[in-house]
Amino acid sequence: MKPGRLGVGIIGAGKVGAVLGAALRAAGHAVVGVSAVSQASLDRAELLLPGVPVLEIPDIVDRSELVLLAVPDDALPDLVAGLAKTGAWQTGQLVAHTSGRYGVSVLAPVKAAGGIVLALHPAMTFTGMSLDLTRLVDCTFGITAEAAMLPIAQALVVEMGAEPVVIAEADRVLYHAALAHSANHLVTIVAQAAQILGDIGVESPNQVLGPLLRAALENALAGGESALTGPVARGDAGTVQAHTQALREHALDTGSADIVEAYLALSAATAARAARRGKLSAEAYLGIQAALSEDDGHAADSPEN
Structure with missing residues (x-):
C-alpha cells in the first residue's frame, strides 16, 4: 500500500457499494472485506472486488480504517445504532455512508465512540457493473461533514475520480x-x-x-x-x-x-x-x-x- 492508504470495509455489496469499493481500490486503498447476502450481491462482489473476502458486518468494522456504509436509506439508522450497542465503532475510525437523504447526524453513535463521520452520496444512477467506474469521472458527490473533516471527504471523492460538492446538513433531504x-x-x-x-x-x-x-x-x-x-x-x-x-x-x-x-x-x-x-x-x-x-x-x- 502507498503511504496514506486505508484499509476499507464495504458494508453492502449493492450497485453503489461494490462500485465505490472498486474505485477506492483502484485509487490504491486496500478493500479488506465486503458484506454480501443475496446471490446478486455475491456475484457483484466477485466481479468488482475479486479476491476480497466476504465477511460478517462486525468483522468488517473490526478490521477497517474506513467503513463505507452502502445500505438503503431506511436501514442506515438501525445499522449504525445496532453496531454502537455492541461497541463495534472505534476511536479514530473513518465511517462514511452513501445515503442521499442523510447528512452526518445519522452517524452520531459513531462520533460518540470517537469516530470520524462523513456523508458521501454519488449523484449518479448505477448498474452495478464495471462500466459504472467510467461514469464516476463525470459524477458529482454530495458531501457533508464537519468543517475540519471536509478535506477528508473531498480527498476520497477526488481519488475516486469524481467532483465533491458540499451540501449542508439541513439541506440533505x-x-x-x-x-x-x-x-x-x-x-x-x-x-x-x-x-x-x-x-x-x-x-x-x-x-x-x-x-x-x-x-x-x-x-x-x-x-x-x-x-x-x-x-x-x-x-x-x-x-x-x-x-x-x-x-x-x-x-x-x-x-x-x-x-x-x-x-x-x-x-x-x-x-x-x-x-x-x-x-x-x-x-x-x-x-x-x-x-x-x-x-x-x-x-x-x-x-x-
Whole structure:
C-alpha cells in the first residue's frame, strides 16, 4: 500500500457499494472485506472486488480504517445504532455512508465512540457493473461533514475520480429530493411515453424517443427553462385539450391512469413556471388551465382511480 492508504470495509455489496469499493481500490486503498447476502450481491462482489473476502458486518468494522456504509436509506439508522450497542465503532475510525437523504447526524453513535463521520452520496444512477467506474469521472458527490473533516471527504471523492460538492446538513433531504425528482421520474416519464407508442403499434418506441429526449435533456441542461418548447409553452390550449382527451381514453382502454395523471400534473407545473417567467401570457395561461381541468366525465371509471 502507498503511504496514506486505508484499509476499507464495504458494508453492502449493492450497485453503489461494490462500485465505490472498486474505485477506492483502484485509487490504491486496500478493500479488506465486503458484506454480501443475496446471490446478486455475491456475484457483484466477485466481479468488482475479486479476491476480497466476504465477511460478517462486525468483522468488517473490526478490521477497517474506513467503513463505507452502502445500505438503503431506511436501514442506515438501525445499522449504525445496532453496531454502537455492541461497541463495534472505534476511536479514530473513518465511517462514511452513501445515503442521499442523510447528512452526518445519522452517524452520531459513531462520533460518540470517537469516530470520524462523513456523508458521501454519488449523484449518479448505477448498474452495478464495471462500466459504472467510467461514469464516476463525470459524477458529482454530495458531501457533508464537519468543517475540519471536509478535506477528508473531498480527498476520497477526488481519488475516486469524481467532483465533491458540499451540501449542508439541513439541506440533505431537499438535495436528495431534487435528484430523485429528476432522475427517477425521468425514467417513469420515458416508460409512459414508450408504452403509449407501443400501444398504438410503434415497433421501436426507444428509437423514436431517443434522439428527441437526448436533445431535450442537453438543451435543458445548457439553457434551462429557455429551452422549453411544445404546446404548453406556446399556449396551444386546443392541442393540450386534445392530448388530455386522448390520454383519458387511453387510460380507459389500458387501465394506465397514471399516464394521464402525470401528464396533467406536469403540464400544470410547466404552465405555471412558464407564466411566472413571462413566457405565457395571463390569457394563454388561463387557457391551458381550462384545457387541463376539462373532464369528459369518464376518467373516474378507470380501474386505477
